[in-house]
Amino acid sequence: MKNFATHIVFLLLNICLINYSYAANSTEKNISTDQQLADIIQTHEAFYLKSSPFNQPKIAGNNAKLPDLSEEFLLAQYQQGLAIYQQLIALDNEKLTQENQINFSVLSYSLKNQLDSYTNNEHYMPLTAESGFHVWIANISKQVEFKTFADYQDYLVRLSLLPAYFSQQIYWMKKGLQAGISQPKVVLEGFEQSIAAYIKEDVTESSYYQPFSKMSVFIKPSQKEELRQQAKQVLSAKVMPAYKAYYDFMVNEYQPNARDNIAASSLTNGKEYYQNRLEHYTTLPMTAMQVHQQGLAEVKRIRAEMEAIIAQVNFSGSFSEFVEFLRKDPQFYASTPTELLKEASFIAKKMDAKLPSLFKTLPRTPYGVMAVPDNIAPKYTTGRYAGSARDDQPGNYWVNTYRLDRRPLYVLTALTLHEAVPGHHLQISLAKEMKDVAKFRNRTYISAFGEGWGLYSEYLGIEAGMYEDPYHNFGRLTYEMWRACRLVVDTGMHTQGWSRARAMEFLASNTALSLHNVKTEIDRYISWPGQALSYKIGELTIKRLRKEAEQTLGEHFDLREFHDQLLKHGSMPLSMLDKLITQYINDKSNGVTKL
Incomplete structure (x- = not known):
């Protein structure tokens, strides 16, 4: 416990030093606000890429890894994300270009949610009534384009890590039960069936085996047979036991001890959550x-x-x-x-x-x-x-x-x-x-x-x-x-x-x-x-903005152009969308007036 506390203090000290160093360098070099944001975006991108092997599939070795869900890693992720977020919100948003105001809005929104998810202990509940981590992780074969022998070998290594990955998820779910943070019991009725669906006596019927059913033309026939035998062994010895262990945990421990109250407000700090x-x-x-x-x-x-x-x-x-x-x-x-x-x-x-x-x-x-x-x-x-x-x-x-x-x-x-x-x-x-x-x-x-x-x-x-x-x-x-x-x-x-x-x-x-x-x-x-x-x-906001555009622009309203304006910048908070569309309406209205 002492070492863990020391680790936290060390991380917090590093954040302070990073923020102080960043602020000092920005002042000394008189870096523009746009450039400061560009630097933060670059830092965030590096942080994102390192946060999960799924985020860098083209890096050698990453396709043989699964995400780390240990306490130490999640805490470090939180602290690094917090440092970036603090740098970001210290910027004067009004000094940014329009494009960078969008960047600021989207990035601050996303980072805040990542931080809130951690502090709200959402990792204690890696499931909803309709799905869960055991379903999401089953899509790992879609992350990779299987061409070479090494691609298949990496996939087999990744499959062999599933028991450890499932154990980490179950660890957090147990922590959740102890803290009273679980999915309500009533929505979990029959949930175990979605786990049982992945447990196959004949492992060649498993969705995890699909990459070996129709293999790349670049794989030699002898290698194909070798890989298929390895796949059957890994699925039998690693993957199926991982799902069986999760099934047993769900039926014998999680469902019986899940909370009875359905309201989020019934959780600790539930109203705020x-x-x-x-x-x-x-x-x-x-x-x-x-x-x-x-x-x-x-x-x-x-x-x-x-x-x-x-x-x-x-x-x-x-x-x-x-x-x-x-x-x-x-x-x-x-x-x-x-x-x-x-x-x-x-x-x-x-x-x-x-x-x-x-x-x-x-x-x-x-x-x-x-x-x-x-x-x-x-x-x-x-x-x-x-x-x-x-x-x-x-x-x-x-x-x-x-x-x-x-x-x-x-x-x-x-x-x-x-x-x-x-x-x-x-x-x-x-x-x-x-x-x-x-x-x-x-x-x-x-x-x-x-x-x-x-x-x-x-x-x-x-x-x-x-x-x-x-x-x-x-x-x-x-x-x-x-x-x-x-x-x-x-x-x-x-x-x-x-x-x-x-x-x-x-x-x-x-x-x-x-x-x-x-x-x-x-x-x-x-x-x-x-x-x-x-x-x-969201729909009410979009309809309101369209109505404002139609009323202001009259016969000059172009629905195709309006839709392009809505979608051209990608996903964003509604307040930012409101600002952009209002600016578009004003600019077009002024342009029309001048005609």
């Missing part, structure tokens, strides 16, 4: 009550539009009866997974053709449509975008084909526009393809911006003519209502004492979501406090 997560995911200085009230107002507005559609289709029953009709009538459901995927693909391709009328700049990265992996599908959300791990891979729009009777077709258009185009795939790909920007900007995803854009993309489907009948438009409104309800139930459960049952009832009674989807979504919000707020808050 939830407010921190709220501000992180909305990027705005709002209170939980303000978000809650805004949600209720949106629910009321959207409900009126939904009632109008019910009247339009001449349905004689009540709102709840109409929703029940949508949930049960076979006409609204695919009969096979292939049918559902084909329908999603058709919608996506149809929207592709509409993009030039809405955007001047389109990404070059393609995307595919695929099913959510079977091992996580039962507790997974209805769909999601999975970006490419490398630049030689496409993005993927995942569609959940589990329980087809709970995957209505009337919401599929809205889902596709949100996850694929013009939603996440388009926005994230454009950000990755930005040229001449700091590298961290290409990889940064800010939820309020990205999810706000995704929900706004559903709205764009109206202008693109994508909702061909009242039922599909009702599906769009159901999805918008879903996001409005999130503002109510997330804040309700985490700050106002709402029960899980009350939240489920509120979401079920105001939307046409399947009851299975309602359950998985509420459990997601319980296990991921604040994230669900980002969608509606």
Whole structure:
């Protein structure tokens, strides 16, 4: 303990010396604020690259390593990040160029979240209701382009390290149980099934074995057989035991001792923690009550539009009866997974053709449509975008084909526009393809911006003519209502004492979501406090900015140009987006006035 305390003091002293030295050098050399920021960005990039072997896959040996999750390493990471953050926020943001103001905004936001995540002990809970580290780490084969014998050897070494990696994660989860920081017991029901899905008696059926099923043409036949035998041995001796140990821990120790209260505010310093997560995911200085009230107002507005559609289709029953009709009538459901995927693909391709009328700049990265992996599908959300791990891979729009009777077709258009185009795939790909920007900007995803854009993309489907009948438009409104309800139930459960049952009832009674989807979504919000707020808050901001542009610019408003202005700088906090778009409106307005 004494050595650990000495280590902390030593690190803090180093931070002070670094900051003092940096400030002194900046003053002596009279370095401009922009140059100071450039130096900090360079320091941060080096810090980022060294923080995980996943961040530098082209460095020799890194593909044979896994991240270090030891106490010493995480503490050192925190202290180094803190030193960079302190240097950053000491700058006078107003003296920076516009581009560097964006850099400042995005980097300070990202660094603050990394620091907050550590001080909030989020590493004690490396899982949510729908997924966890055992799923995330299974994607390591996608990080590498397998070409040489050494590529496969490195991968085998990495696999042999999985038991140690799992042990570190379990260590933190045990610390969490001791501190009362765990996922709530109720959202963990059935979670062990997602772990069991990775445990294979025949290891060649494991997803970890896939790189050895179809091997590089540059590998000799004799080497292929050698590598396959090694893979079977490592999977049997290392990987499967790691998953079995985690399964046993989950069932015998974690689930029985997990907390009973679902509210984030029930944790130590829970009210402060939830407010921190709220501000992180909305990027705005709002209170939980303000978000809650805004949600209720949106629910009321959207409900009126939904009632109008019910009247339009001449349905004689009540709102709840109409929703029940949508949930049960076979006409609204695919009969096979292939049918559902084909329908999603058709919608996506149809929207592709509409993009030039809405955007001047389109990404070059393609995307595919695929099913959510079977091992996580039962507790997974209805769909999601999975970006490419490398630049030689496409993005993927995942569609959940589990329980087809709970995957209505009337919401599929809205889902596709949100996850694929013009939603996440388009926005994230454009950000990755930005040229001449700091590298961290290409990889940064800010939820309020990205999810706000995704929900706004559903709205764009109206202008693109994508909702061909009242039922599909009702599906769009159901999805918008879903996001409005999130503002109510997330804040309700985490700050106002709402029960899980009350939240489920509120979401079920105001939307046409399947009851299975309602359950998985509420459990997601319980296990991921604040994230669900980002969608509606972001969308409302984008819609407000568009309205201001339309009203100010009148006939000179160009929707394609406006969308380019929204997306050209990548993901950013909403306050920065507001500043940029307001400046764009003013500049264009002045230019128009001079004509």
